[in-house]
Amino acid sequence: MSLMKYLTAHLPESPGIYVVLNVRDGRRMVGVTKNVRKRATVHFGQIKAGKCQNRLLRRAAELAHFDDFQVICVQEIDGNLRHAQRAMLEYAWAVRLRSCREDTGYNLAAGAHWTPGARFRVTEERMEKFGRYMQLSHVDHWAPINEELLASWCPGVLPNPHVPIGHM
Known part of the structure; x- marks a missing residue:
């Protein structure tokens, strides 16, 4: 086998x-x-x-x-x-x-x-692809993102764990 x-x-x-x-x-x-x-x-x-x-x-x-x-x-x-x-x-x-x-x-x-991290990465990759990227060229888009840091960059995008599934 x-x-x-x-x-x-x-x-x-x-x-x-x-x-x-x-x-x-x-x-x-x-x-x-x-x-x-x-x-x-x-x-x-x-x-x-x-x-x-x-x-x-x-x-x-x-x-x-x-x-x-x-x-x-x-x-x-x-x-x-x-x-x-x-x-x-x-x-x-x-x-x-x-x-x-x-x-x-x-x-x-x-x-x-x-997920918020995935949305953030896709946005960053699109900006880089179309020449509007403002970060350093060596930034790794797929390195783990800290949830609290991401929440400070994109307020309101993290799911609320207290909202029942299906009511989002």
Whole structure:
């Protein structure tokens, strides 16, 4: 049995909410998919090749080893749920596991809601691309951003943890 099959053999081939966990530092990414095992295989392949679309996860993969990552199915879901319902479940798990905070997770978006750090980075990259960037040329847009510092730069963009999900 290959290592990839061994790492994904315990996962269901059904819809679910999953977590990609870096066992070395505890950071995680929450996702939703129609086939957890297939999605885990894709994630492991991307991590191993260093080609993750999520830049925070890619950076972690460069620093860590392939074996430092695990995929865990945290909830199997009904395959007939609408997209909005799946997104709501993903968002709830991302909030619960704090995967949208850059010090504890890799999620750039959860339930179709961009994190403040991701929004800030995209804006900065666009400004740099179109020649309106005012920062130093060597600034790494994907270095972790401190939540309190980001809140001072962009007041009002951090989600209120006291607002129930779905009332945002």
